[in-house]
Amino acid sequence: MNSIALKMLFGDRAKYLMLLAGLTFSTMLIVQQGSIFWGLMMWSQSGISNINVPVWVTDPHINQVEEVKPLADTAVNIVRSVPGVEWAVPLYKGVQRARLADGNFQQISLVGLDAATLLGRPSVVIAGDIQNLRIPEAVALDQEAVKRLGGPTRMQVGTVFEINDQRARVVAIVDVQKSFQNIPFVYTTYQRALSYTPPERRKLSFVLVNPVEGVTPEALAKRIEHETELGAFTAEAFGWKTISWVLEHTGIGVNFGTTVLLGFLVGMAIAGQTFYLFTVENLKQFGALKAIGAHTGMLARMILLQSFTVGIIGYGIGVGLATFFGLTAGKGGALPYMETWPLLVGVFIALLGICGISSAISIRKLAKLEPAIVFRN
Numbered sequence: 001m002n003s004i005a006l007k008m009l010f011g012d013r014a015k016y017l018m019l020l021a022g023l024t025f026s027t028m029l030i031v032q033q034g035s036i037f038w039g040l041m042m043w044s045q046s047g048i049s050n051i052n053v054p055v056w057v058t059d060p061h062i063n064q065v066e067e068v069k070p071l072a073d074t075a076v077n078i079v080r081s082v083p084g085v086e087w088a089v090p091l092y093k094g095v096q097r098a099r100l101a102d103g104n105f106q107q108i109s110l111v112g113l114d115a116a117t118l119l120g121r122p123s124v125v126i127a128g129d130i131q132n133l134r135i136p137e138a139v140a141l142d143q144e145a146v147k148r149l150g151g152p153t154r155m156q157v158g159t160v161f162e163i164n165d166q167r168a169r170v171v172a173i174v175d176v177q178k179s180f181q182n183i184p185f186v187y188t189t190y191q192r193a194l195s196y197t198p199p200e201r202r203k204l205s206f207v208l209v210n211p212v213e214g215v216t217p218e219a220l221a222k223r224i225e226h227e228t229e230l231g232a233f234t235a236e237a238f239g240w241k242t243i244s245w246v247l248e249h250t251g252i253g254v255n256f257g258t259t260v261l262l263g264f265l266v267g268m269a270i271a272g273q274t275f276y277l278f279t280v281e282n283l284k285q286f287g288a289l290k291a292i293g294a295h296t297g298m299l300a301r302m303i304l305l306q307s308f309t310v311g312i313i314g315y316g317i318g319v320g321l322a323t324f325f326g327l328t329a330g331k332g333g334a335l336p337y338m339e340t341w342p343l344l345v346g347v348f349i350a351l352l353g354i355c356g357i358s359s360a361i362s363i364r365k366l367a368k369l370e371p372a373i374v375f376r377n
Contacts, residue, residue, distance in 0.1 A: 006309065019274045019310045020317070026267025027318025027351055030260050032325055034343045037256040039336025044180040044246045045239040047093065047109075051120040054217040056238050057088070057207035057224055060231040064242035066181065068093055070202035075230060079207050082224050084215040089114035092193040093205040095183060098149060099162040106148050108186045109179060110163065112193025120208055121187065128157040128172035133189055139163070140172035145184030163196045178336070180246070264350055271358035275307060300363045304356075311355040315348060 010016055042049070047065040048056070057079050059069035079088040092112030097105045113120050113133070121130050122140070132138055137160075146155045155161070159170045163186070176185055188196070194203050209232075211220040217234040224232035233241065247253040326337035 006305070015274055015277065016310065019271055020314050022270030022274065023267055023311055023314030023351065023354065024318040024321070026263050026270075026354065027315050027347060028321045028325075029263035029266075030347050030350065031319055031322035031339065031343065033256050033259045033263070034347070035322065035326055035337050035339045036335065037252070038340060038343065039338040040180065040252060041243045041246065042338055043178050043182075043336050045242040046177040046179050048235050048239050048242065050122065050176040050185070051091070051111075051208065052123070052235070053120055053208040054211060054235060055209040055221050055224070056233050056235065057209055057228075058231040058233070058238075060225075060229065062231055064245040065238060066179070066242075068205045070200065071204045071207070071230070072202055073204055075204060075228075076207050078228050079209060079224060079230070082220075082227050084211055084220045084223055086210045086212045087117075087119070088207050088209045089117060089119050090190050090204050091120060091206040091208050092190055092197075092203060094193075094197060096164055096186075096196060098145075098168075098186070099165070101150050101154055101161070107183050108145060108163070109183045110193055110196060111185055111187045112190040113187060114208075115189035115191060118189075122174035122176050124175040126173045126175055128170070130172045130174065130187075132171035133187065135171065137167050137169045138171040138188065138192075139168045140174050140187040141170055142174055142176045142185040142187075144178060144182070145186055146173055148184050164198070166196055168196075264354065267351070268354045268357055271307070271311075271354055272361050275303070275358045275362045300359075303359045303362050307355040307359040308352065311351050315351050319344065319347075 045065060057071075057075065059071060062069050073090075076088055076090050079085060090112075091114075092110070094110055095107055096110045098108045099105055111120075115134055118130065118133060121133075122142070125140075126143070128140070130140055133140060141149070141155065146152055149155045149161060150159075155170065157170055157173065161168055161170075168186075168188070172187075174187065179185070197203060207230075209220065209224070211217055218237075221232040221234050221237070224230060323339060326335070326339060329335045329337070
């Protein structure tokens with residue numbers, strides 16, 4: 001019976017191709033939009049993932065990583081005094097402006113690292129030496145900053161430009177994840193970052209902390225909160241807090257969710273209608289099978305086999321097309337595109353749901369089918 005079912009499916013080439021096109025489009029749309037959505041979420045917490053430390057100490061009322069609420073300078077020593085802290089270093093993070101060669105200005109996300117350790121420095125260095133951040137006027141640019149500040153021909157290791165009317169010399173070019181606001185990153189030491197910024201009473205953005213061996217980041221974060229009354233988060237918790245804020249205060253989740261839902265509904269509508277027409281046009285064949293002893297359950301399994309066969313083929317083609325789109329459109333980080341295995345598994349389950357619901361429409365028709373239809377003209 002399985003071979004008969006597949007011959008019936010592939011024999012009606014027009015309807016088979018229509019089914020395949022509908023399920024492929026549905027899969028491609030859901031995977032593409034889901035990957036872009038998750039890529040944006042990763043960009044939203046890039047300020048955390050680029051630094052890569054276990055525990056972040058912040059203002060207790062902070063909502064997300066880009067919302068900097070400065071702390072008192074004494075916060076570093078207070079955190080260092082908490083039992084279980086191996087080291088704690090200051091971090092400056094803020095939006096400043098850089099002057100371009102043509103006289104225009106470009107916003108930059110200035111990151112100031114502890115000069116003694118450079119903890120939190122980018123791990124991927126494309127050119128230069130990140131250790132040279134300790135020399136006077138030294139900064140490191142990410143690739144987006146190179147592009148925005150004049151391009152690779154004008155902005156190289158050794159190039160001098162200005163940040164808030166003060167000299168800065170490029171000593172390294174690094175590769176980091178883009179930010180949600182797409183503002184380029186510029187790295188320097190903590191004290192030099194403070195000198196680049198306008199005078200303020202408080203300039204300490206975060207305290208980066210590492211627990212001693214045997215203490216988990218979760219336990220240390222709770223201990224810091226309890227003993228200092230500051231906010232303390234593990235990197236993972238701070239990242240999810242940032243993602244939750246973005247979803248709650250922007251329309252990104254609703255927009256992408258609506259598109260994914262439309263992809264699901266379009267696939268279900270095309271598959272359901274096509275399978276119903278396919279069943280109606282083959283009623284005599286199904287009636288003949290019933291007449292020779294095939295029960296409704298057997299015919300239902302035939303329909304499900306046809307549905308899931310074309311569904312799996314459509315899933316493979318759809319994922320392939322979405323991946324090709326991500327590799328081309330997202331080349332070089334131009335597009336926030338991130339396919340993950342939970343997304344692919346979720347889309348596969350959704351596609352099986354589309355196939356199952358579509359098959360149910362045809363199975364209901366077959367359940368009422370009388371074998372005598374084969375003798376009618």
